[in-house]
Amino acid sequence: MANKTAPDASRRSERSRRAIFDAALSLVGEVGYDKLTIEGIASRAGVGKQTIYRWWPSKAAVLLDAFTQDVEGYEAGLPDTGDLAADLKFVLRATADEFNDEKWQAPYRALAAAGANDAELSARFVERLLEPGIAVYVNRMRAAQEAGEIGPEVDVRVAAEMVLSPFSQRWLMRTGELTYAYVDTLVDMVLAGLRPRASA
Amino acid sequence: MANKTAPDASRRSERSRRAIFDAALSLVGEVGYDKLTIEGIASRAGVGKQTIYRWWPSKAAVLLDAFTQDVEGYEAGLPDTGDLAADLKFVLRATADEFNDEKWQAPYRALAAAGANDAELSARFVERLLEPGIAVYVNRMRAAQEAGEIGPEVDVRVAAEMVLSPFSQRWLMRTGELTYAYVDTLVDMVLAGLRPRASA
Structure with missing residues (x-):
């Protein structure tokens, strides 16, 4: 009304x-x-x-x-300096700072946990937060694909999850620290497999 | 006593x-x-x-x-036929069947959810179940590294998480289906980045 x-x-x-x-x-x-x-x-x-x-x-x-309300930058998308590795590291380092902030952790963890048990809540959590978060990575990787930084055959959705899921699962399950060194290693290892093949 | x-x-x-x-x-x-x-x-x-x-x-x-009690195969480790891609696909396809089984889903999901909120429970869940599960992949990848299938500079722990985390997060957050086609694509994309470099 x-x-x-x-x-x-x-x-x-x-x-x-x-x-x-x-x-x-x-x-x-x-x-x-x-x-x-x-x-x-x-x-x-x-x-x-x-x-x-x-x-x-x-x-x-x-x-x-x-x-x-507190999620920023989804509309703007990821930065695109023409260097995919640098852009991913920049954003993931900032995300690591955020995930490592106690104030931010507790509510996000509670929502993720509730979502694991509650299919209805999970669907809305995924639709409103998780999918838009993945989409900005998919879009940035697609731009890199068009620019020839990533091979044309690469499934950029699977590639985006190869970066994001290990990062967030380390945090959710507390199986490892989210350090800048870890972020850099992860990005480099994922991108190593996505480069265009020299030739057939 | x-x-x-x-x-x-x-x-x-x-x-x-x-x-x-x-x-x-x-x-x-x-x-x-x-x-x-x-x-x-x-x-x-x-x-x-x-x-x-x-x-x-x-x-x-x-x-x-x-x-x-119900976890099998951790002591035996992953199969090692000398073909890392084939072995990973074989095991992950079987794991997908298990994750897609409703009977198995509910208790695992409840425990994962409880662990996200409860740091003490999470630590035991990780120590008893998650880490042994990751370790068998790390060991198999280390064997592949020794056999020259994976580059000597690769961090096999990060590599194992690049396979396992996207797989389990798709399931936990219900962001995608765990099909055989997905498993095969994921394994191929991860391994593409781990091969030894031709030369410097």
């Missing part, structure tokens, strides 16, 4: 939205997805329960919006 | 252990890790709660033993 609001009301709405997102992200990190409630989010955000229900049908919807 | 048991008692024990493992694996798939209880497992298995507590300190311990 088109809702005509005065500037003040709209500012208040934006403040409430922000407070609700902050509350949802910090609470899910503290109590986990299963114990997260709309009541809890409302109380932490200092708004009424009805304010939340007016905008979102469920805690999953709040959380997904809260995450998407 | 060394417990001298008559053959009959030992057979009964083994039957109880099996029943407890089966109950734990089916229940965790049905109710999730958070709602799994020792009481629930005991009731499903038809044994007393004390029987479980005599052998295991927690539900996590029962579950990890139940999984490890």
Whole structure:
């Protein structure tokens, strides 16, 4: 519904939205997805329960919006300096810094865990966050393919996952540190297999 | 403690252990890790709660033993026919069949999800299941490296994760099907980057 609001009301709405997102992200990190409630989010955000229900049908919807709000750069895509290895290392090093930040870890981990068990939530998590995240890598690799940096026969979706999945699984399962050295090695090893063949 | 048991008692024990493992694996798939209880497992298995507590300190311990019980082939390692690509495809196709089996999916997914949130459980899950699973791939790749199929400079741990993580993340996040065609493409793309360089 088109809702005509005065500037003040709209500012208040934006403040409430922000407070609700902050509350949802910090609470899910503290109590986990299963114990997260709309009541809890409302109380932490200092708004009424009805304010939340007016905008979102469920805690999953709040959380997904809260995450998407903080995701930057998906529209812009990855940088393209003409050097695929350098661009991938640049972005993955920044992502490693983010993943290694405790504040950011807890809510993302809670959502990933909840998604593993809940097929419905997982589908929305994947559609809203994971797939757009993979898509920017696929697009950058496709550009590199057109520029001749990657062989024409390469499946760039599988290639993008070869970079992203080892990176995120190390973090999710805590099987290794996300260091810059690791990022660089991973990118170099993946790209080594994607170069155009000399000739047949 | 060394417990001298008559053959009959030992057979009964083994039957109880099996029943407890089966109950734990089916229940965790049905109710999730958070709602799994020792009481629930005991009731499903038809044994007393004390029987479980005599052998295991927690539900996590029962579950990890139940999984490890069903894991085969870790001691034997991967097949080594001298053709790394063929061996990896053979094993990963069989693993895809297993991952695509509903009966096997639910408990594994529940444990992976619980581990994402619970650092202590995750550490044991990784130590008992994930790391031994990665290790057999690392060992097979190291053998291929010694045989000259893989370049001497390759970090085989990172290489093993380049195969295993995209495979398991597709399944965990439901971002793609685990088909034989996918397995073959993934193995070929990873190995393409690992071959010894012609010369410097």
